[in-house]
Amino acid sequence: MNQIIKxxxxxxxxxxxxxxxxxxxxxxxxxxxxLGKLFDMTNEDDLFGAQxxxxxxxxxxxxxxxxxxxKARVKADEIRYLFGGDLLRxxxxxxxxxxxxxxxxxxxxxxxxxxxxxxxxxxxCAAAGYGKxxxxxxxxxxxxxEKEFRFPLGYANQRPLxxxxxxxxxGAFLVxxxxxxxxxxxxxxxxxxxxxxxxxxxxxxxxxxxxxxxTGVTIGKIVDYGxxxxxxxxxxxxxxxxxxxxxxxxxxxRTEQDYDRIITGDLGYVGQSILFDLVRGKGFDIRKxxxxxxxxxxDQETQDTHAGGSGCGxxxxxxASFVIPKIEKGEWQRVLFVxxxxxxxxxxxxxxxxxxxxxxxxxxxxxxx
Amino acid sequence: MNQIIKxxxxxxxxxxxxxxxxxxxxxxxxxxxxLGKLFDMTNEDDLFGAQxxxxxxxxxxxxxxxxxxxKARVKADEIRYLFGGDLLRxxxxxxxxxxxxxxxxxxxxxxxxxxxxxxxxxxxCAAAGYGKxxxxxxxxxxxxxEKEFRFPLGYANQRPLxxxxxxxxxGAFLVxxxxxxxxxxxxxxxxxxxxxxxxxxxxxxxxxxxxxxxTGVTIGKIVDYGxxxxxxxxxxxxxxxxxxxxxxxxxxxRTEQDYDRIITGDLGYVGQSILFDLVRGKGFDIRKxxxxxxxxxxDQETQDTHAGGSGCGxxxxxxASFVIPKIEKGEWQRVLFVxxxxxxxxxxxxxxxxxxxxxxxxxxxxxxx
Numbered sequence: 202m203n204q205i206i207k208x209x210x211x212x213x214x215x216x217x218x219x220x221x222x223x224x225x226x227x228x229x230x231x232x233x234x235x236l237g238k239l240f241d242m243t244n245e246d247d248l249f250g251a252q253x254x255x256x257x258x259x260x261x262x263x264x265x266x267x268x269x270x271x272k273a274r275v276k277a278d279e280i281r282y283l284f285g286g287d288l289l290r291x292x293x294x295x296x297x298x299x300x301x302x303x304x305x306x307x308x309x310x311x312x313x314x315x316x317x318x319x320x321x322x323x324x325x326c327a328a329a330g331y332g333k334x335x336x337x338x339x340x341x342x343x344x345x346x347e348k349e350f351r352f353p354l355g356y357a358n359q360r361p362l363x364x365x366x367x368x369x370x371x372g373a374f375l376v377x378x379x380x381x382x383x384x385x386x387x388x389x390x391x392x393x394x395x396x397x398x399x400x401x402x403x404x405x406x407x408x409x410x411x412x413x414x415x416t417g418v419t420i421g422k423i424v425d426y427g428x429x430x431x432x433x434x435x436x437x438x439x440x441x442x443x444x445x446x447x448x449x450x451x452x453x454x455r456t457e458q459d460y461d462r463i464i465t466g467d468l469g470y471v472g473q474s475i476l477f478d479l480v481r482g483k484g485f486d487i488r489k490x491x492x493x494x495x496x497x498x499x500d501q502e503t504q505d506t507h508a509g510g511s512g513c514g515x516x517x518x519x520x521a522s523f524v525i526p527k528i529e530k531g532e533w534q535r536v537l538f539v540x541x542x543x544x545x546x547x548x549x550x551x552x553x554x555x556x557x558x559x560x561x562x563x564x565x566x567x568x569x570x
Numbered sequence: 571m572n573q574i575i576k577x578x579x580x581x582x583x584x585x586x587x588x589x590x591x592x593x594x595x596x597x598x599x600x601x602x603x604x605l606g607k608l609f610d611m612t613n614e615d616d617l618f619g620a621q622x623x624x625x626x627x628x629x630x631x632x633x634x635x636x637x638x639x640x641k642a643r644v645k646a647d648e649i650r651y652l653f654g655g656d657l658l659r660x661x662x663x664x665x666x667x668x669x670x671x672x673x674x675x676x677x678x679x680x681x682x683x684x685x686x687x688x689x690x691x692x693x694x695c696a697a698a699g700y701g702k703x704x705x706x707x708x709x710x711x712x713x714x715x716e717k718e719f720r721f722p723l724g725y726a727n728q729r730p731l732x733x734x735x736x737x738x739x740x741g742a743f744l745v746x747x748x749x750x751x752x753x754x755x756x757x758x759x760x761x762x763x764x765x766x767x768x769x770x771x772x773x774x775x776x777x778x779x780x781x782x783x784x785t786g787v788t789i790g791k792i793v794d795y796g797x798x799x800x801x802x803x804x805x806x807x808x809x810x811x812x813x814x815x816x817x818x819x820x821x822x823x824r825t826e827q828d829y830d831r832i833i834t835g836d837l838g839y840v841g842q843s844i845l846f847d848l849v850r851g852k853g854f855d856i857r858k859x860x861x862x863x864x865x866x867x868x869d870q871e872t873q874d875t876h877a878g879g880s881g882c883g884x885x886x887x888x889x890a891s892f893v894i895p896k897i898e899k900g901e902w903q904r905v906l907f908v909x910x911x912x913x914x915x916x917x918x919x920x921x922x923x924x925x926x927x928x929x930x931x932x933x934x935x936x937x938x939x
Contacts, residue, residue, distance in 0.1 A: 206650075210674045212700055253921050281575075282789055290659030290718075291915035292679045293923070296792060300926055305579045305789035307687055308679040308913075308928075310661045318676055322691070329698035331581055348917075349659075420651055420674035423665060544677075546660035548717075552622050554662070557669055559677075 208452025210419050216379045217414040218327035223521035224268035226261045228369025234499045239522035241268050254344030262298030262340045265373035277302045281332025284322045286315035287340045312542025315339045316517040317561030324415035327378040340371035341512025363433035363471050365511035372517025389568035413528045417564040419449040425557035435472025438541040441558030443479035449562045457487045461533035466516035466540030467495035469509030494519035516540035531567045538563040577821025579788050585748045586783040587696035592890035593637035595630045597738025603868045608891035610637050623713030631667030631709045634742035646671045650701025653691045655684035656709045681911030684708045685886040686930030693784035696747040709740035710881025732802035732840050734880035741886025758937035782897045786933040788818040794926035804841025807910040810927030812848035818931045826856045830902035835885035835909030836864035838878030863888035885909035900936045907932040
């Protein structure tokens with residue numbers, strides 16, 4: 202067996218798969234934000250050469266996949282399975298986006314937690330020996346999301362301060378199964394054997410090496426505190442983020458001290474403060490370790506994005522452009538990446554249903570070659 | 571390793587997981603059809619005690635899960651991961667349906683192929699040792715689907731003869747990982763060792779045994795012949811069904827002779843004839859082995875269902891109520907189950923996009939205890 206079942210919801214991989222490349226494609230507002238210079242590709246009119254917002258989102262997904270493949274010099278037909286999703290009804294951004302790649306695919310929906318769901322399944326399938334390469338991709342687009350969930354852009358509708366700004370972006374991650382000789386001597390963070398180092402170095406020319414491994418996952422369950430305000434998704438998702446973070450601590454025996462960063466997807470300013478309170482209620486204090494992708498991707502002072510960024514693309518492009526490079530360099534040794542999703546549709550909202558949340562935890566570690 | 575990678579898209583499990591129980595919940599029209607007496611639960615007004623079609627669909631999913639758990643005498647908190655999906659935007663039937671079970675979950679979208687996607691991932695995770703029990707569930711509802719994709723029911727809109735009738739139903743499948751001692755001596759269909767038989771018999775009292783195992787999967791890719799008629803989904807999905815069936819033959823070295831039945835999800839009468847032609851073009855003839863769930867669940871003569879049944883629930887309830895019992899009894903030794911999905915939304919349709927298809931293949935075999 203290539204993995205250890207931990208507690209109620211977690212897995213620890215004994216020979217953890219690598220993220221060998223990550224790519225980010227983002228829109229114009231994101232390009233003007235704090236991470237703007239880190240994205241692999243941005244576009245001035247947010248249409249990426251397409252005629253509609255939906256086609257633009259599909260184009261971003263395809264470009265992100267092609268970039269991730271190109272960085273690692275891996276061809277699309279070498280990818281065993283693709284795991285992808287987006288926010289649109291019936292996941293059409295993904296269907297239309299990845300179609301040209303012709304990779305056997307699993308369509309996913311976990312709202313803004315989908316990047317975590319895709320990375321979890323890609324890591325699990327690679328660790329299980331179901332193929333050498335897996336691809337995970339997610340996206341969101343401000344234009345298509347406003348059309349899907351809110352008001353026509355031409356209305357210039359006023360937004361409450363608790364509302365998020367959907368990120369225009371797509372992140373793709375190429376996961377490679379570890380070879381038996383790459384198994385570290387002990388935990389990641391300790392030097393591997395000489396053989397492992399040599400095996401890894403021999404791979405440099407093909408771009409297949411990386412210091413970033415998915416060492417474990419904590420799969421989330423649906424958490425519903427009964428909140429119904431779809432314009433305050435931070436509050437709706439914070440309980441799910443707390444549940445997954447605390448469950449990761451319980452399952453693995455770790456605390457916030459064992460992570461350099463605990464990174465949520467898009468709780469924003471409102472959700473962050475609720476998360477801190479809820480986690481404190483469980484006996485942990487993550488304030489010094491927490492970072493939220495939705496608060497990182499935009500500048501709240503100058504970009505008028507209210508609670509922060511959101512969408513399947515928010516956590517994905519922040520992970521690809523900002524978080525993974527820091528783990529690769531060893532600046533952060535172990536990160537708990539926890540994208541959060543609000544499970545709702547215009548129909549469920551109009552019928553008065555609550556907005557439950559879900560969050561999936563991915564443990565990313567810097568590992569020596 | 572607990573599996574063998576076969577060809578481009580397939581996996582063969584060396585110690586295949588079991589489907590230890592399956593449950594079906596269906597609506598009134600389905601209750602009047604040829605499989606009516608086989609469903610575990612049906613409801614006269616299709617609302618299942620709820621106020622809306624969406625809530626009714628969620629209720630069906632929950633009831634199907636509870637029934638599958640009850641049949642095997644397994645509790646919800648023993649299930650490691652749940653894989654579920656439906657046709658509605660942002661998968662709300664699943665989110666609201668399985669929430670009460672509090673099982674860590676992966677939300678999926680593969681249109682009407684989702685039951686195959688869910689069973690594939692449940693089987694793969696069980697075979698990989700990620701947990702003892704996995705639950706797969708999908709649903710569709712005529713009322714919620716018409717609202718989502720077509721016209722308000724009150725319009726009494728006329729339907730072309732190539733259109734499908736969305737099945738009101740939900741099927742749930744409880745997958746159990748095989749213990750090492752349950753590994754058959756050779757292939758399924760041959761007697762296992764005495765130890766294995768004893769181990770299995772010792773389990774009878776807890777309802778954890780079955781003769782039905784998921785011995786392999788063939789994951790589909792998106793296939794697009796450029797068709798745009800969402801009222802003729804059989805034609806849109808037939809190329810994907812052909813692609814997955816033929817890929818299964820190529821990957822495994824089998825032909826139609828090696829299967830007692832090749833069962834598609836919801837191609838219907840139009841899609842079936844196209845499938846036969848396409849498969850014949852690849853040098854195979856599946857006419858004597860083919861069965862389509864959409865043609866099986868309704869009586870075309872008396873039920874006015876045109877091309878046949880469709881929806882994530884169509885293949886799921888037909889598999890649970892009709893197909894699995896035949897494999898359990900050994901009437902069919904090996905079945906290739908291939909639910910098919912049409913990847914579209916009202917937005918993609920209105921924007922003039924084509925309707926590509928996807929199909930996932932699940933190999934189900936009768937195995938001795």
